[in-house]
Amino acid sequence: MDNIRFLIKQSIIALALLNAATTFAQPATAKTVTGQLGNVQAEISYDKPEEYQYKNVRLKIIRAGKTTLDQKLPQESEYDRPIADLLGDNQEQLPVRDLDGNKEPEVIADFFTGGAHCCTYSLIYRYDRQTQKYTKIRHEWGNGGYVLKDLDKDGLFEFESRDDRFAYAFTAYAASGYPLQIWQYRQGEMIDITRRYPKLIFNHASELWQTYTEARRQGDDGKGFLSAYLADKYLLGQEQDGWQRVQQAYKKSDRTQYFADLRKFLRETGYLK
Structure with a gap:
């Protein structure tokens, strides 16, 4: 088509x-x-x-x-x-x-x-x-x-x-999640315009959360999907709500280190300014 x-x-x-x-x-x-x-x-x-x-x-x-x-x-x-x-x-x-x-x-x-x-x-x-x-x-x-x-x-x-930078970032490839990315080509350059599409980001974040829920039922800790979900929430300007949900969801013993690593990674990849 x-x-x-x-x-x-x-x-x-x-x-x-x-x-x-x-x-x-x-x-x-x-x-x-x-x-x-x-x-x-x-x-x-x-x-x-x-x-x-x-x-x-x-x-x-x-x-x-x-x-x-x-x-x-x-x-x-x-x-x-x-x-x-x-x-x-x-x-x-x-x-x-x-x-x-x-x-x-x-x-x-x-x-x-x-x-x-x-x-x-x-x-x-x-x-x-x-x-x-x-x-x-x-x-x-x-x-x-x-x-x-x-x-x-x-x-x-x-x-x-x-955003393929999330592959392997917090877990194995098969359990990795990915934030939405939308690119525009203009006069020889690719421009990231993802934030112009909040409805698409919202839908994508909802799908990631559902995937996380299903992964938990199957025994995965869900870190890969939670990470991508939080990145989508940053794109929406809803990082406070995102962090609250992620922190409530992830209760494993490495949560303090995971949250620190996640914050650092989001800063390195430009989601957290």
């Missing part, structure tokens, strides 16, 4: 890794994914010598019938792959969107570095009319991904994501 971008889920990645472990080497194949908006067409091509091995990853951008960019993309390893390779055929492969409303489409090339939990990132290409060249930025999503939505109905897309 035009108004939504995928959210990278760990279940997809886990399934991909499971398949990799049970798949024999295949003959090298060349693959291409494409996207287009108006007179801008983008294409990522790559070779797969073996399953979950990627080489010669190239990006080509054609603008008004002219190839404006054609370059090999850097890879951290041979398992660094276009995320399109993990998606079904019905998923959008290579988004081309006017992200900042200047009537010039940006190209969003998404990649996954491989591994059980990490990492995904986006290369966002912007056309500079003065130099007539494309420039790019790289934005890290960590273990998660994003959904591309027009949240404020102004015709421009936001990146709805999560």
Whole structure:
């Protein structure tokens, strides 16, 4: 759909890794994914010598019938792959969107570095009319991904994501919770605009609290979800109420150290000013 971008889920990645472990080497194949908006067409091509091995990853951008960019993309390893390779055929492969409303489409090339939990990132290409060249930025999503939505109905897309700095911060990955993050791309920069969406933050905080409650029923101490919940409460300007609920909820023997560590972490990550 035009108004939504995928959210990278760990279940997809886990399934991909499971398949990799049970798949024999295949003959090298060349693959291409494409996207287009108006007179801008983008294409990522790559070779797969073996399953979950990627080489010669190239990006080509054609603008008004002219190839404006054609370059090999850097890879951290041979398992660094276009995320399109993990998606079904019905998923959008290579988004081309006017992200900042200047009537010039940006190209969003998404990649996954491989591994059980990490990492995904986006290369966002912007056309500079003065130099007539494309420039790019790289934005890290960590273990998660994003959904591309027009949240404020102004015709421009936001990146709805999560704060991946909370992964492993207070507990194991599987028991970690994440505050909401919403990003906006403007003239070559990603800007955190999460606080502009208090209703979404409120709903997200409520979901985290429900997840915490369920985790407690299953025997987890819930520290990972309480931490993310409190961060959401800071985004809402309700930190006093958040601290009261967290302190009432967490009664284990390490509570004093946990609360001190949590306060320090929230300050380091910018939630507590």
